[in-house]
Amino acid sequence: MTLADVVFGLLGVVCLAAAILVVTSRHVIHAALWLVVCFGALAGCYLVLTAELVAWVQVLIYIGAVVVLMLFGAMLTRAPVGAVQQLDSGNRPVAAVAGLATAGVLGTLVVAAFRGAYVDIHHTAIGDGKVIGTSLFRFFVLPFEVASVLLLAALVGAIVLTKREA
Amino acid sequence: MGADAVIALEVAAKLLGCLLVFLTVPLLVGQMEHKAMAHMQSRLGPMYAGGFHGWAQLVADGVKFAQKESIVPARADRRVFELAPAVALLPYLFVLITIPVGPGQTARDLSVGVFFALAIVSVGVIGVLMAGWSSANKYSLLGGMRAGAQLMAYELPLVLAAASAAMAAGTLSLDGIVHAWRWWWLPYQGIAAAVFFIAALAELRRPPFDMPVADSEIVFGPFTEYTGLRFALFLLAEYAGIVVFSALTAVLFLGGWKGPFFEPQLGWLWLLLKTMALSFVVIWLRVTYPRLRADQLQKLAWIGLVPLALAQIALTGIVRVTT
Numbered sequence: 001m002t003l004a005d006v007v008f009g010l011l012g013v014v015c016l017a018a019a020i021l022v023v024t025s026r027h028v029i030h031a032a033l034w035l036v037v038c039f040g041a042l043a044g045c046y047l048v049l050t051a052e053l054v055a056w057v058q059v060l061i062y063i064g065a066v067v068v069l070m071l072f073g074a075m076l077t078r079a080p081v082g083a084v085q086q087l088d089s090g091n092r093p094v095a096a097v098a099g100l101a102t103a104g105v106l107g108t109l110v111v112a113a114f115r116g117a118y119v120d121i122h123h124t125a126i127g128d129g130k131v132i133g134t135s136l137f138r139f140f141v142l143p144f145e146v147a148s149v150l151l152l153a154a155l156v157g158a159i160v161l162t163k164r165e166a
Numbered sequence: 167m168g169a170d171a172v173i174a175l176e177v178a179a180k181l182l183g184c185l186l187v188f189l190t191v192p193l194l195v196g197q198m199e200h201k202a203m204a205h206m207q208s209r210l211g212p213m214y215a216g217g218f219h220g221w222a223q224l225v226a227d228g229v230k231f232a233q234k235e236s237i238v239p240a241r242a243d244r245r246v247f248e249l250a251p252a253v254a255l256l257p258y259l260f261v262l263i264t265i266p267v268g269p270g271q272t273a274r275d276l277s278v279g280v281f282f283a284l285a286i287v288s289v290g291v292i293g294v295l296m297a298g299w300s301s302a303n304k305y306s307l308l309g310g311m312r313a314g315a316q317l318m319a320y321e322l323p324l325v326l327a328a329a330s331a332a333m334a335a336g337t338l339s340l341d342g343i344v345h346a347w348r349w350w351w352l353p354y355q356g357i358a359a360a361v362f363f364i365a366a367l368a369e370l371r372r373p374p375f376d377m378p379v380a381d382s383e384i385v386f387g388p389f390t391e392y393t394g395l396r397f398a399l400f401l402l403a404e405y406a407g408i409v410v411f412s413a414l415t416a417v418l419f420l421g422g423w424k425g426p427f428f429e430p431q432l433g434w435l436w437l438l439l440k441t442m443a444l445s446f447v448v449i450w451l452r453v454t455y456p457r458l459r460a461d462q463l464q465k466l467a468w469i470g471l472v473p474l475a476l477a478q479i480a481l482t483g484i485v486r487v488t489t
Contacts, residue, residue, distance in 0.1 A: 029299050033246065036292060053278045053338075060285035063292065064321060070295050071314045074307070128277035129338045 008048045015041035028073045036066050049119050051127040184262045191438075192405035193224050195445045199405075200224075202446060206453045231398035239302060239391050246300035251392070251399035254293025257286045258406040265413050266341040268423050268433030279340035280332050283414055284325055287369070290403065291317045294371075294378070297400070298388035309387015312460070313371060313378035319467035320368035320375075326475035327362035331355055331418040333482045344422035351419065354485070357478040359419035361471050363444070366411035368467070370404065372448055374455035377463060412444035413437065420444075 018038035025031040039062045046055035089095075125131050136144055200223060204211025216222025238244055264279045276282050291313060298310015332338050334355055335346035352359075368375040379387040389400050416422055420440050423433030458466065 027243075029243075029246070029296075033292075033296065052276070053281060056278055056281040056285045060281065060288060060325075063285070063289050064318070067291055067295065067314050067317060070292075070299070071311060071318075074299060074311070126277065129281075130277075 004048050008045060011041045011044040011048065015045065029070060032066055032070045032073055035069070036063065039063065039066070049127075050124050053127055053129050053132050181263070184259070188259050188262055188406060191409050191441075192402060194442070195408050195449075196224050196401075196405045197221065198442070198446065199449045199452075202449050203453050206450070228398065231395055234394035236394040236396060237391075241302040242391065243300040243302070246296050247391075248396070250293045250297035250300065250388075251396045251403070252293070253296060254290050255399050255403040255406065257289045258403065258410045260286050261410050261414075264340055265410075265417060265437075266344055266422060267437055269341070269345070276339065278338045280328050280338045280343070280418070283340070284328060287407075287410065288317070288321060290407070291369075293403075294388050297392070301388070301391040303391055305384040306388050306390050308384050309378045309380070309390075313388060315460075316368055316371070316375065316378060316463060319464055320365040320471070323361050323467060323471035323475045324365035324369060326472070326479060327358040327365065328414075328418060330358040330475065330478045330482045331362075333479065333486060336486070340417050340422075344417055344424060347421040347424060349421075351421070355419055355478070355482070357474055358482075359415065361475045361478070362418065363411075363415050363447075365467075365471060366415065367448065367451065368463070370407045370411060370448075372404075372408070373452040374458050375463065376457055377460060380457060408445050408448050409441060412441045412448065415444055416440035 015038050018034045018041060021034040022031045022038060025034060039058060043055040043058040046052075046058060200211045201219065212220035212223035214220055215226045238247055261283045264276055264282055294313045295310045298306045298308075298313065301307075331343055334351065335343040337343060337346065371378050379389065384390075389397060392400060416437060421436075422440075423437045425432060425436030425439075
């Protein structure tokens with residue numbers, strides 16, 4: 001067990017604890033702030049796994065997302081200072097099923113793909129812009145383009161939804 | 167002494183250097199603001215503290231802030247309220263670590279330096295949102311919301327403009343970008359430089375983009391309830407932000423440590439000169455322009471800066487592919 005393993009494990013614990021606090025907190029804004037901690041710890045995990053670029057992209061994109069979340073969380077719930085009792089919605093069972101199913105699929109996928117994989121930080125190429133760019137545009141062009149079409153569809157959908165009927 | 171100890175010492179010395187710069191250069195900019203703004207408005211500014219032209223005014227201000235009582239409003243969310251200044255201030259300190267002051271002379275050169283700088287800087291706004299919400303004050307909340315909305319609009323042109331510089335240099339490393347810089351980048355990357363600087367002003371909430379703090383309508387917005395040292399930390403964050411964004415603009419678009427002569431030895435001086443000149447422009451703009459309204463702000467970002475940045479990226483792309 002190396003120092004990197006220990007750091008990775010600790011970051012994982014922080015990430016998990018923060019994630020649990022996100023869903024159990026009764027303060028909307030506190031939940032959003034715990035999400036920042038969770039994402040930060042996750043970025044740290046990426047760093048330990050030598051995925052440098054992915055780690056900073058994680059910070060750049062998801063911190064921005066949390067800002068939006070805080071804005072809308074505050075606007076939609078009026079987010080008073082102090083605990084809110086009616087934060088639970090009636091969709092709890094459905095959400096639990098969806099969450100468990102997603103976790104199952106992703107967990108199985110990760111185990112199947114990376115079982116026994118081990119990153120030795122001294123003998124692995126650092127995942128900087130060059131390495132990511134090369135593999136992205138050499139081996140994963142099609143998934144990359146599909147993802148961009150998906151995002152474009154979501155963008156168009158959002159515009160259509162917000163457009164008022166004339 | 168072993169090799170490890172030498173490396174540890176070197177790292178410690180570099181970090182200490184960053185901390186020193188972090189604690190002194192923002193004060194210089196603050197003093198410059200006092201004096202430059204005063205003279206632009208045909209007055210003298212502070213003249214007594216310390217004797218010569220009131221040079222010790224900021225020290226006196228610091229002592230004053232330290233003496234003041236630190237008040238947390240009764241209905242505020244105490245922990246978030248107390249943590250907010252640190253969240254607003256610390257990101258700028260971390261960004262300083264990656265800024266190159268000479269060829270290969272950074273506290274830590276990251277191969278993805280541009281990404282690191284932009285990612286870390288964007289964390290600061292969370293501190294402002296935390297302050298705005300946790301104060302339990304309408305004006306503060308309004309200011310926090312405005313700050314968030316403004317950041318969302320200006321983050322995009324900021325990143326696009328920086329991406330153009332990275333494309334032109336063919337690297338994401340800040341030191342690498344300075345190495346690749348040539349004088350003809352001034353016209354070639356001129357649009358990106360202007361977009362980056364304007365978007366940086368908006369990120370810093372400096373006039374004319376100071377609607378989130380607008381002292382005359384929402385009483386300093388997110389910072390209304392802050393007193394004493396915590397308020398001073400927010401002020402320090404503002405000046406540190408000016409220094410960091412000026413330095414980033416200088417590194418990305420003005421050649422960083424490159425200068426007309428004594429290039430390797432005096433790199434830090436050239437960078438400091440460029441940073442201070444840009445900081446002066448920031449202050450100059452504050453004195454020159456009135457505050458933008460919310461709709462004008464959003465229009466400028468989405469109709470003005472984003473298309474300009476995209477056009478610049480297209481230009482850079484064409485130049486890179488054809489040459």
